[in-house]
Amino acid sequence: MFSNCSDPDLLDGLAWVACYLTNGKHLVAYTSFGTVLLLLAITAPISLAFGFGGAIAARSRIAPLRWFGQAYTAIVRGVPDILFFLFFVIALDQAFEWMRHQAFCPNWVEPIRQGNDFVVCTAAKLPLSTSPQWVHEVYGFLLAVLTFAIVFGAFAANVLFGAMRAVPVAQIETAQAYGMTERQSFWRILVPQMWVFALPGLSNLWLILVKATPLLFLLGVEDIVYWARELGGTKGQIFAYPHPDWRLWYFLGLLVFYLALTQVSEVVLRRLSIRLSRGQATFAGEAQRKAAA
Amino acid sequence: MECLDTIADYGLRSIGIGERLLPRSDFTLCQQITLIGSGLLWNIYFGVLALASGFFLAIALAVGKAAKSPLIRKPCVWFIFVFRGSPLFIQFFLAYEAFVLLPKEGIEIFGITTETRWLTRAWAGALMVLFLNTSAYTAEIFYGALRSVPKGDLEAADAYGLSGWTRFRKIVWPTMMRLAWPSYTNEAIFLFHATTLVFFSSFPAWQQKGDALYYANYFADKTFNPFVPYPIVAIYFILLTLVVIGVFNLMNRYLNRHLPGQAKRIRYRPQVIR
Numbered sequence: 007m008f009s010n011c012s013d014p015d016l017l018d019g020l021a022w023v024a025c026y027l028t029n030g031k032h033l034v035a036y037t038s039f040g041t042v043l044l045l046l047a048i049t050a051p052i053s054l055a056f057g058f059g060g061a062i063a064a065r066s067r068i069a070p071l072r073w074f075g076q077a078y079t080a081i082v083r084g085v086p087d088i089l090f091f092l093f094f095v096i097a098l099d100q101a102f103e104w105m106r107h108q109a110f111c112p113n114w115v116e117p118i119r120q121g122n123d124f125v126v127c128t129a130a131k132l133p134l135s136t137s138p139q140w141v142h143e144v145y146g147f148l149l150a151v152l153t154f155a156i157v158f159g160a161f162a163a164n165v166l167f168g169a170m171r172a173v174p175v176a177q178i179e180t181a182q183a184y185g186m187t188e189r190q191s192f193w194r195i196l197v198p199q200m201w202v203f204a205l206p207g208l209s210n211l212w213l214i215l216v217k218a219t220p221l222l223f224l225l226g227v228e229d230i231v232y233w234a235r236e237l238g239g240t241k242g243q244i245f246a247y248p249h250p251d252w253r254l255w256y257f258l259g260l261l262v263f264y265l266a267l268t269q270v271s272e273v274v275l276r277r278l279s280i281r282l283s284r285g286q287a288t289f290a291g292e293a294q295r296k297a298a299a
Numbered sequence: 300m301e302c303l304d305t306i307a308d309y310g311l312r313s314i315g316i317g318e319r320l321l322p323r324s325d326f327t328l329c330q331q332i333t334l335i336g337s338g339l340l341w342n343i344y345f346g347v348l349a350l351a352s353g354f355f356l357a358i359a360l361a362v363g364k365a366a367k368s369p370l371i372r373k374p375c376v377w378f379i380f381v382f383r384g385s386p387l388f389i390q391f392f393l394a395y396e397a398f399v400l401l402p403k404e405g406i407e408i409f410g411i412t413t414e415t416r417w418l419t420r421a422w423a424g425a426l427m428v429l430f431l432n433t434s435a436y437t438a439e440i441f442y443g444a445l446r447s448v449p450k451g452d453l454e455a456a457d458a459y460g461l462s463g464w465t466r467f468r469k470i471v472w473p474t475m476m477r478l479a480w481p482s483y484t485n486e487a488i489f490l491f492h493a494t495t496l497v498f499f500s501s502f503p504a505w506q507q508k509g510d511a512l513y514y515a516n517y518f519a520d521k522t523f524n525p526f527v528p529y530p531i532v533a534i535y536f537i538l539l540t541l542v543v544i545g546v547f548n549l550m551n552r553y554l555n556r557h558l559p560g561q562a563k564r565i566r567y568r569p570q571v572i573r
């Protein structure tokens with residue numbers, strides 16, 4: 007990056023450190039912080055949507071839909087989340103390939119599961135073996151996003167289901183008294199009011215989501231944990247920047263990164279909570295009204 | 300019965316008793332259930348010991364966080380902040396790398412050489428991390444409960460001339476436990492779930508002695524079929540969760556035995572949030 011970095015052997019002290027931290031591999035590694043933030047930015051809204059759907063399903067009057075919603079929200083309670091991560095990444099991949107297999111190769115007669123192998127026709131492979139490397143990486147990342155969204159969607163469904171029940175019944179009854187249909191009272195009365203009840207749960211969820219992002223490493227994405235191990239490992243004399251085992255320091259850096267991320271999130275969420283409580287018939291809202299008066 | 304043989308061979312495989320080699324092909328359902336169940340022993344080991352030891356550190360930390368003197372308060376606040384604010388996964392990695400860097404020949408403390416090798420093994424190193432981690436989470440729960448101890452209780456204690464340790468032991472601590480218990484149950488469940496991370500975070504499964512998820516992952520990798528081993532782990536964990544809830548309910552009944560009408564089983568409301 008800097009012009010004087012061309013011959014690392016001549017450098018020492020601070021100049022060496024500056025050149026070391028800006029060499030090609032490190033610059034690639036820094037983008038993996040972006041990967042984590044991107045995952046957070048994409049996953050959070052999708053899982054909120056999944057959660058919303060799950061909560062509506064769990065409240066549904068149609069029994070099978072309700073069972074589905076309740077099962078979806080209940081399953082994450084008793085089972086470790088990492089289990090879902092390991093499961094869904096393979097299961098989704100196989101499900102997609104199986105569907106494409108059915109669509110593209112209807113004349114295929116051999117069974118898909120042959121002993122310990124999962125065999126689909128070449129056209130059904132995801133991504134296609136001819137695709138460039140970046141397609142493989144993007145596909146892996148999207149699988150990870152979907153997996154995260156399914157798991158955290160179930161958590162969010164739990165929170166939103168509780169929040170919908172926390173909205174005072176009198177509000178809904180009033181809406182009905184004014185002649186609103188069920189759909190109207192749901193969208194105009196229930197949904198706007200439920201957020202203040204959902205916020206504590208959702209903030210916790212966000213912090214858990216942040217703390218679950220290093221699991222990306224287990225899903226085969228080249229994330230910050232991957233790079234910390236890769237860059238920190240002992241580098242012998244054949245490398246431009248030889249150094250002993252520095253993984254401890256790299257992981258210490260990650261620790262600080264996550265502490266900062268959770269701390270910033272907490273401050274933002276606290277502000278959001280104050281904003282959402284304004285004018286609400288809750289303890290916090292009442293306290294704000296009294297303070298202003 | 301073929302399955303009984305399998306159980307005899309692999310039932311205690313995770314702690315090194317029985318067959319040395321794991322099955323390599325033609326996996327039967329019985330093998331998967333047995334081996335994954337044997338791995339669950341490690342989850343129970345980590346969970347029970349971390350909970351039991353973390354309980355005491357958590358009380359100390361909670362009291363420390365509520366202390367007036369900043370010399371005591373600040374370290375407790377920082378400890379809780381660091382362990383609650385960062386991912387357990389990163390903590391495992393960090394601890395492992397730190398343990399590896401310890402000198403192989405041991406550290407000399409007051410002329411006595413202490414072995415350090417065992418810290419790089421999962422049974423000690425990972426247990427250490429889990430212990431510190433659960434202490435921090437539990438301390439936050441206990442701290443919240445400590446702050447919610449009714450004012451009247453403390454005033455009554457003062458009126459009876461109780462102070463210091465006696466007041467804490469007889470008045471504050473029991474109430475704190477009663478208030479914290481439902482949340483603590485939740486934390487216990489999450490700790491058992493967290494034990495599945497151990498063998499995925501640097502700590503090597505020495506001689507393929509791993510936990511339930513380690514073996515499930517082994518089967519899923521070999522058979523390329525996630526639909527059998529992972530549901531088995533899920534069922535084991537649901538059962539384990541039910542046992543944990545049952546045990547904690549018994550304790551809860553004991554804690555509230557003097558309260559009329561509350562001695563019955565409280566309805567446990569599972570939280571999804573740690």
